[in-house]
Amino acid sequence: MALTLTRTTPTPGLTSRRGHLTGFLAELEGQPVFGHITPNWFASVMGTGIVANAAATLPVHVPGLVEAARGVWVLSLLLLVVVTAATAVHGVRHPDRARAHLADPVMSHFYGAPAMALMTVGAGAVLLGRPVIGDGPALALDAVLWTAGTLLGLWTAVAVPYRAFTAHDVQPDSAFGGWLMPVVPPMVSAATGTLLLPHLPAGEARSTLLVCCYAMFGLTLVASLVMTTLIWNRLVQHGTGAAAAVPTLWIVLGPLGQSVTASHNLGEAAPALLPAPYGTAFHALGLVYGVPVWGFAMLWAALALAVTVRTARAGLPFSLTWWSFTFPVGTVVTGTSGLAAASGLHLFVVLAVLFYAALVAAWLVVAARTLRGAYRGRLLRAA
Secondary structure: OOOOOOOOOOOHHHEOOOOOEOOOOOOOOOOOOOOOOOHHHHHHHHHHHHHHHHHHHOOOOOOOHHHHHHHHHHHHHHHHHHHHHHHHHHHHHOHHHHHHHHHOOOHHHHHHHHHHHHHHHHHHHHHOOHHHHOHHHHHHHHHHHHHHHHHHHHHHHHHHHHHHHHOOOOOOOOOOHHHHOOOOHHHHHHHHHOOOHHHOOOOHHHHHHHHHHHHHHHHHHHHHHHHHHHHHHHHHHHOOOOHHHHHHHHHHHHHHHHHHHHHHHHHHHHHHHOOOOHHHHHHHHHHHOHHHHHHHHHHHHHHHHHHHHHHHHHOOOOOHHHHHHOHHHHHHHHHHHHHHHHHOOHHHHHHHHHHHHHHHHHHHHHHHHHHHHHHHOHHHOOO
16 A cells, blocks of 8 residues: 555644745655656766766866765765665556656656666776775676666667657657657766776677677767757757756766767777777777767757756756756766876866866755755655
């Protein structure tokens, strides 16, 4: 039986001066606590995990930053456990609603979030978690989460577009940033799979994983180019749309920044694992591909920022879509850090630090508002 809370007359201690209920789950309005746990809750795990991982890849040393990032990684691991458990309870108590997510033309695209959340936390285990849980457990955790996230991400990259092709009612103005979510996970697999390469047997096993990562790189790259074109067309033809969907414009930075990160990470490993001249060519791709795509990412970031500021002036309601301000920006940080390492240019070093500062600021705001919304119950009820 689903846990429900009935609405009662608020006591003085549960009402603020503005008349809003402030107590625990006071704004749930009698709806079941686990009745509306949607896949986009995993975006909070992604957004928290990337704050930790991006700190570990910065091209500068800031005293105390790695230790703080390690604490954020632990928080992302706990969030993953909590959100996964809540999703499982939702699936058991409300199976019809859980199945309906995949049939929904908007929510179905956010099935990419669980896959990316798994891999983000897994990568953090190797980058930051070893002093906390030990070398062996950290590697094992990453292997399990990367494998599970990769398989889930390959499924979403096929299943969600297939549903959109065959079952969803898609209108000319339907395209939005969330369309990228189901096809981006393979790029995350490509970017983070390099952490496992040194731990595989030398030879065929390492080369095979590297080639598979490059294949997943291409999968997301081409699909995201198609999706971004559709989103651009929708913006030109139909405008920015509802205010609540504006934050999803930032999702476009996800495949852009993550592809720059992946091209660098894979390129660093390629010369030792692929025969000449291909290993050298893939190594060069880190800059040859990375710099031009980074340039387009800067254009999109400027456009997304302008649209967001314009919308905020008229009113930008808070929702879980605000997590779009975190993970995509975090991929720009890791991509810029990769360019700094490959080029040696101080330009990228400075920009990586500035982008990371913006990421932390965004995460603090979004995390605080999410915590408050979950505590009061507003984020747990039907929209």
